[in-house]
Each structure stands twice: as C-alpha cells, then as structure tokens.
Amino acid sequence: MEKLIKSNELSLILKYALIDLSRNYKKISSIIITLFISLFILSSILTIEDSLKKELNDNARALLGGDLEIDYNRVQGNLDLVNEVKTFATISQMVEFSTMLSTTKEANNQSLFSRIKTVDENYPLFGSVVHEPVGALDRIHKEQNTILVNENIFKTLKLEINEKIKVQDQLFTVVGIVKTVPDVSGFVAFGDFALAGKQTLELLKLNNLGSFLNYEYKVRYNDGDNPNAIKQRIETLFQDDEKVILRYPENSASGLKRVINNFSQFLSLVSISAMLIAGIGIANTLLSFINQNNMSIAVRKAVGFFSLNIKAIYYLQLFILLFLITSAAYGLSFLIIPIVDGYLSQGLGLNIKPIISIVNFIKVFLVGLLVLIIFTIPTVSAIDQVKASNLFRNVFQNLQFYYSKKSVVLSLFLLSILILLFTIGSARPIYSLGYFIAFFACLIVFFLLSKLIIYFFRSLKKISNIPLKVSIKNITQTKSITPITIMSLGLGVTLLLTLALVGTNFKREIAKSIPEIAPDYFFLGIQKDDKKIFEENILSMDDNLNLETVPIISSAITKINGVDPTTYINSNNDSYWVIRSERRSSWMDVAPKDNPIIKGEWWDLTKPDELQISLDAKVAEDFNVQLGDIFTLNIYGREIEGKIVNFRAVNYRDLSINFAMLFNPQFANNIPHEYLATAKFSAGKSLDETKMLDVLPSLSIIKIADYLSKVTAVLDKVFIAVTFISAITILIGLIVISSAIMVQGKVKEFQNLVFKILGFSKKEIIYSSLIEFIIIFASVILIAILFATIGSQFIIENIFELNWQFDLKILVYLGLGIGSVTLLLIMLTNLKYLNPKVYPLIRNQ
Amino acid sequence: MSTLLRLKNVNLKYQTGKDLIKVLQGIDLTTKRKETISIVGESGSGKTSLIMLIAGLEKATSGKIFFKDQEISKLNEDEVAEIRRKDIGIIFQSFYLIPNYTAVENVALTLELNKFKNPEQKAKNLLDRFGLKHRFNNLPSQLSGGEQQRVAIARAIAMKPELILADEPTGNLDSENSTMIADILFNFAKEEGSSLIIVTHDSKLANKAKRKIKIKDGKID
Incomplete structure (x- = not known):
C-alpha cells in the first residue's frame, strides 16, 4: 500500500x-x-x-x-398544592373519562364508547386544537352541555352540527368536529374522543371504575422563568404526595x-x-x-x-x-x-x-x-x-x-461490523441477531442447494431430449448462473412468503377470536346496587345469554416485601404495567377454567381475615417473586398486606375476563366494589344498547368487534408497508438474476449461434430456457416454502404467542405470481440473444 | 556500446498434465545499448516466450536475466512493473489499445505513468509525427489496423524507453502498412538511441535489424 x-x-x-x-x-x-x-x-x-x-x-x-404534567389518576388530588402552583405558573386542568355517546334520533339510535376530555379555557397550553366550525371550541366553554366530537364519532353516529346526543342521562349539543388535538401522547392517538367544557364533570356520574377517570393538571411555566428552578420547586412541593405522578416532555409519546x-x-x-x-x-x-x-x-x-x-x-x-x-x-x-x-x-x-x-x-x-x-x-x-x-x-x-x-x-x-451496526442500538438486538443468523443460514442452504442441483444433473448421462439436454447443460456448466439465481431468488421469495404467512396467521387469529372465544360485549361501571337491574335487563334480551359478572376493585401495589416495587422490575419490562398505576382486580370462589393454577394452592379457607393473592405466573416471573411473598396494596386509601398463594397461567389474548391479581372472596367481599360483565349473545339475538342505557345511563358498553376491526385496519396498513418493502427485495433479486443472465450474454449469444448453425428452431431454444427455469424455480420454491413455514411458525408461536396454521392458498398464489414475473423477466432478458448476427460473432468483433 | 541485457542459461518449462514442455533451453544472450535485433524462427520455437521473459512478464524456470546490470529475474511483479514502466516499451501483433480510450489517451497513459509534464500534448505531438493528427480523438474501433498499430507504437515509445520489444508488429497488416510501421520503429530506435528487439516472420523486416537471432526448438541456433 x-x-x-x-x-x-x-x-x-x-x-x-x-x-x-x-x-x-x-x-x-x-x-x-x-x-x-x-x-x-x-x-x-x-x-x-x-x-x-x-x-x-x-x-x-x-x-x-405542558412543561410538566401533574397526574392524579382517579382522584382530584391535593387542590391546595395545585393552587399553589397556580401562583407561579399557568395551569390547565383536564379530566378524561370514558363513557357512552348515544344519538337521540327518532329511530335507529346508535351508541359509541368514547373518551371525553373536559378542558378549561387555558387548554391547550401549547399547540392548537384543529376544529370546525370556527368558534366551536369557545362554545364548549361558554355554553353548558355542548361537546366537540372527533370525525369518526361524527361519521359513525351520522351526526349533524347542533344535533343533540346523549351522554349518560344528559343531552349535549354537538357544536363541531375536532380534527386534531396537540396532546396526542395519551389516549387519543388511536381511539374515538370528544372535547367538553370543565362544567361537564358536575353533570355526570363519573366515580365508577368503568369511567377510567383521570385527573391531570398541565403546567406552563411563565415566560422568563428558569424552567429547572420551577421544575424543582414543583417537585419539592409534591414530594410528600404519594398519589401524584409528575411527567415531563421527554416522557411524552413514549x-x-x-x-x-x-x-x-x-x-x-x-x-x-x-x-x-x-x-x-x-x-x-x-x-x-x-x-x-x-x-x-x-x-x-x-x-x-x-x-x-x-x-x-x-x-x-x-x-x-x-x-x-x-x-x-x-x-x-x-x-x-x-x-x-x-x-x-x-x-x-x-x-x-x-x-x-x-x-x-x-x-x-x-x-x-x-x-x-x-x-x-x-x-x-x-x-x-x-x-x-x-x-x-x-x-x-x-x-x-x-x-x-x-x-x-x-x-x-x-x-x-455490518451486523453490529444493525444490531447494537436497535430496539431488540437479540431479534436482529436472530434475523441475521436466519438470513445467512438460508443463504448457505440455497447455495448448497444450487451445488446439489448441479451435482445431480451432472450425474444424469442418458438424456435424449435435446432441449432438456441443453437446459441441463446450461444449469451445470462451469460459468452457470444457477447459484446466483437460486440464492437471490430463494432469499427474496423466502422473505415474502414468511411475511405473507405471518400476516395471514395474525389476521386469522384476530378474526377467529371474535366468534370462538371472545364475548360480544364488555360492560363497565355496574354499581353494586345496579347489578340486579343490569342482569334482569340483559337477560330479558336473550334467554340463552352467556353472561359472566365479576366484582372489581381498583388497587395499586405500593410495596413488595416491604420495599419499593420499582426495585423489583425495570421500566422496560413487559410486566411493568402492573405497578405503573392502579389496576383492576377481582375475586372468585373457584379458579377460572381458562386460568389454570400452575403453582401453589387455591384459597386457604381457614384464613378468611387475611388477604390472599393469586398472581399471573408471567408477572411473577418478571418480578421474580415467590409464593409466600407479600404485596402491600393501596385499596381506597388503605394499605393492606396480602400474601401470594398461587400462580395462574393467564392468556389475555382470549379477550375473556382476565386479571393479573385475584383475591380470596372471603376477604375481598367486604371491600366496596362494583362489577364488570361480559356477554355473549346467542345466534339472532343482540344487545339493545338504547334500552340498556336508558335503564343504566352511566354504564359503559364496549363492543369487541368494533375494537378488533380497528386493530385489523391498523394491521392492514402495517402489512401493506411490510409487503411493499419485501416486494422490493424480490425486485432487487430479479435485477440480480437479470444481470446474471446479461453477464452470460456473450456465451449465450454464441451458444444460440451454434444452435442456429446446427439447425435449432427458435421454439426449441425457448423451450430449453423454460425447462431450465422450471427446474430452478421448482427447487427454490420448495425450499422457500419450507423456510417460510418454519420462520412464520416461530414468529407466530414464540413472538406473538398465537396459534400458527399452514396456509397453502396464499403460498400457491404468491408462488405462481413470483414465478410468472421471474419467467417473464428471464424470457425478456434472453430475447435479445435469441437471434444472434453471425458475421460479427465469427469475426470476433 | 555498453551491455543492456544479459540472459544467462535461461530455461523455461511448462508442466501440462504429465508432460513437461521445454519452451526455452539454456538461452545465453547479451545485447548492447542501441542495438537492433530481430528474432526469427518457426511457430512454437519460443520467440514470443523469450521476449515475455525479457519484459519480465513471465518468470524463467531457471537462469538469470539482467537488465541494465540489475537481475530482473529476482524481482517481484511490482518491481519489474516499475522497470517496464520507465525503460521497456512493448508492441503486440494485435495492437491491444484500450478500447474505450481515444488515441491520445492511449498514448498519454504511459506518459502520465512516468510523470511527464503535459502528457496529452506530448501524445498529440507523437501521433502527429506518425501521421495521425486527424485521429487524435478517435476510439480504437474507429481506426484502421495500420493506424491502430501506429498508436500502439506511439504508446510504447512515448516515454523513450531503453528497450523496445515488438512481437510480430506487422503480422496483422498489409505490405504498405508493414513498411510504414517498420520504418517508424527503426527510425525511432536510431533517433532516440533505443534498443529494439523484434520478433517476426517477415524476412524483410528481420533483415533491417543489425543482428539476427534464430530460435529453433527453444534454443538459439
């Protein structure tokens, strides 16, 4: 050098x-x-x-x-502290909750479970609310019982501006459509939402668990103030308040x-x-x-x-x-x-x-x-x-x-270095590494396959069919493009087929869960006194209704074995949600059929005065807690210690009632609680939402099918992007093959010239190219299907933890599609070598 | 005149399968500076192999080759390339101009390699001298055989090498062009004081050299 x-x-x-x-x-x-x-x-x-x-x-x-968010979750919080903050910063108070919105037309009324955000005049502290018509946002502050709904609510409920809708037992006027709000980091990112004035809170019954109530105070520092000093002042102010969570801009949209x-x-x-x-x-x-x-x-x-x-x-x-x-x-x-x-x-x-x-x-x-x-x-x-x-x-x-x-x-x-560049710093390095290992394993297998094909066809001696003989000669010759064609086509096809199988399995599993496992509806916010009314009304709609009603309370884990629970788990862990905020828990006499106990015993009936906890086995594993460990729970402001007595295998994906924590009923029945219900209607029967909401206005009804269709719509968009990218990989593979053919161009041209001199017809030359392609493609597609099957099964069963099923139809369609395109390309690339000019070639020009 | 090239008991053998082919055997040859030599012999006698060895493009199986008193048979590929770059110009029967370079660029290539100033102008001057003024910017495919060979000669002699090796330089040309090429080569060697070793079947061309060496069955006859 x-x-x-x-x-x-x-x-x-x-x-x-x-x-x-x-x-x-x-x-x-x-x-x-x-x-x-x-x-x-x-x-x-x-x-x-x-x-x-x-x-x-x-x-x-x-x-x-805001510059800072004071989150009190379900409770209004310490207003004295909040008011103190107001003395040196601007505060916008908002409360979010979930409830039903219903139309009030003469007939065919519809309902929709939505999130409502009540805001004051200071909202938004940053950014702007895009809405129409002009002035609608001001109206929700000035006029009582007014509401702005998002475009999807407006379309689904077929609303018109100034039309009345029902929220619980109150009538609201729809004054406009809200298109976007700046603070999308929370709930509104993918769901339906509406904006209402702060006075709305006093009109509605919102203290039940099904409302998913959330009190937030957004803070904007005054211009010219030192942000760090203000931040520290607020932190000091709230340091003794255990119920508050302070959030900062860097945590937004995590x-x-x-x-x-x-x-x-x-x-x-x-x-x-x-x-x-x-x-x-x-x-x-x-x-x-x-x-x-x-x-x-x-x-x-x-x-x-x-x-x-x-x-x-x-x-x-x-x-x-x-x-x-x-x-x-x-x-x-x-x-x-x-x-x-x-x-x-x-x-x-x-x-x-x-x-x-x-x-x-x-x-x-x-x-x-x-x-x-x-x-x-x-x-x-x-x-x-x-x-x-x-x-x-x-x-x-x-x-x-x-x-x-x-x-x-x-x-x-x-x-x-290349692999490290894509692995280190990626969201999931192990998956990246696994992907590269799989990629190179496939590459080696396809290379070996090409060698095997060449070896096999070289050993064939007695072939009388001339086009077949020529095609085999093309495959096995020293400068053959067989290895390159098989490797590039094989990898591209494997990638596409794997993604296609993952996509179809994923969608099928989601669609399948609606009729087979999941209930039709979830009912939230059934108060203890309303349970009987709810059950009577819903059972009157369908005699064969499959109804499950369970008690629920809200609790927060404040300590594990006497220490801060955050010392037990990293915030990136999948199970961190269990301690992030208050969680709903239930109790029952017998262990649920779909939640089998995998360790420990069901309730010890000799200790009715002690809280016993049945814990999700996955959560137990992630927190590294053992049977006999103690959880300190905050239930309605009281700290109660409970002992873990068993672990259950919980499958949240079956969309039935599942809880991370279950309590022993002898103890829990004495705690104030409300109910959660699921209902599955028999064929031909359905829920009369309007009637149900007339009887129980504060009830929240979630239609599972609506949510699953939303998830499917998002997945469809994701899979379009993924399929597009993998199709490009195939395109690159095809360019590689086409270039490989062109590399062979001179040899091919010379060979075709000799064939021409020997009396070959153009048909026979094309026929030999066809046979060559079929031999190569048939072997590639078989191996690609094998890899796609193994790969997609691994992804579906191990990463998504769903049931995997082989889908021959999609493989046949895709295989034929890719095969036709590749054949067309090969034929087109070869076309110019079919009619070689004799003179320049024999004069070596 | 001092010695330019000395070959001492040079042998070249090839093993093809079980057969050992003796291409050159016991070659002893000494040439002086400014000497013109023609090498003649039947096809396959080893003429081209001999000049390949002299150019350092092939390694002798045994024996020693000295160029300007430096033993080139001991040097590695890059070291020989450095000598060839400065002191040896080679002309081939099939011209071997770089197809996508113009006539000027083909000639300027060696000048640039030897760090000559204004290589393009010098290349043009040389081509002009060889009657190719109208072909400066033509690609080799746009030139006749005679013109291509004149460009090839210009490329080989542009850096005024001590030694010019020409392998059948007129082999692909008609008699008129052959005469022109021969005149150019011998005149240049005379004017610039270069040695010229020319391999040829053409007795008229061979006779123009001061010394004639005949090779038969890999040996100097």
Missing part, C-alpha cells in the same frame, strides 16, 4: 477512475440500480424515523400538554416512540436483506465488467501499472459511484416524507418535515460501503489473475472470484 500514498499516483488513479467511470457507467447500470434501490429504502426508513422523532421531540411540550423504534428496526432489517441480495448481483456484474476489461487490465500491467494501482482504480470508481448514489438516494428519500405526513397528519395531527442528517447520510454511505467492499473483495482481487503475458498469446482467461485467506478474514470482519 505504501506506493499508493504517493500523491502523484493517487491523482493519476483518480483521473483514470473518473475517465473509466464516465465511459463505463452504462455497463454497470444494474449495480447502479440495485444499489440505488437498496440505499433509497434504507435512507427512507432513516429519514422517516428521524423526522418523526424530531417532530415528537420538537413538540414534546405540546404532546404532553409509546409512539417505542412503536416507531420497533417498526423501523424491522424495516431496516428487511432493507439490509435487500442490500445483501443486491451485493450478490453487484459482485457478479462487477466480475463480468472486469472480464470485459480483461485486455485493458493486461495492457495497463504491460505498460507498468501495479496490480494494486489497477485495483485502486476500480475501488475508487465504486467509491465515487457509491457517493453519488448515496447522495441521490438520501436526497430523494425526502420525497417520501410528504406521503407519510399525509397519513400521520390525519390520525395523529403530526406534521413531519424532512430532516437533513449528516449522521444518517454517513450511516447509509457506510452501510453501502461495507456491502460493496464485502462483495467486491473477491471480484476486484481477481485482477491479480490477469497476466500481461496473455497479450502475446491473444488468450484471455475468464476471471473467477478470488478468495485468499486474508480477503476472507477481511470480508468476515466487515460483515461483522
């Missing part, structure tokens, strides 16, 4: 790299296209992720609703950020798969390009160029090309932002703008560089094989990939 540091040689290398690149770029168009597509996907993912995060960070205060991280990690992995497949094609195209320049390389060596200089010229060309392609791909990725913005501004009210990030540009460039170097080391090293002495003999050997020990070690080292 020391020769390269001479500046005059470097400038010479640069000059020739530029000349070569400017004249040869057409010959390496497939490298440019595949590299561009892969880098464009990666750039788009990074740009969208960054733009979204920047929007969330820039609007963190708007998303939280759920949304987690979703963005997970989704972008997944898409990044798919995009790196596309890049690695592209790498196979790049190596192949470059080898063909170097072979075409075999003579030029030999001449350069003859006139005194070092082999290292020549390799440097090629590497420099790739480097320049990569820089230009990265710049174009990164620049064009900004065009995606308006499309994503269109999606997000409707749902979340987020307006994202493209963010130019040098770090992202370098990351994309670095990924491209690593892929390029890894795949071009054996190709460019082939330059060492070119001998200037060939010029005397007029013979040029066809170059092969050249692997030295040093280059293999270097390639593996760079590959490890």
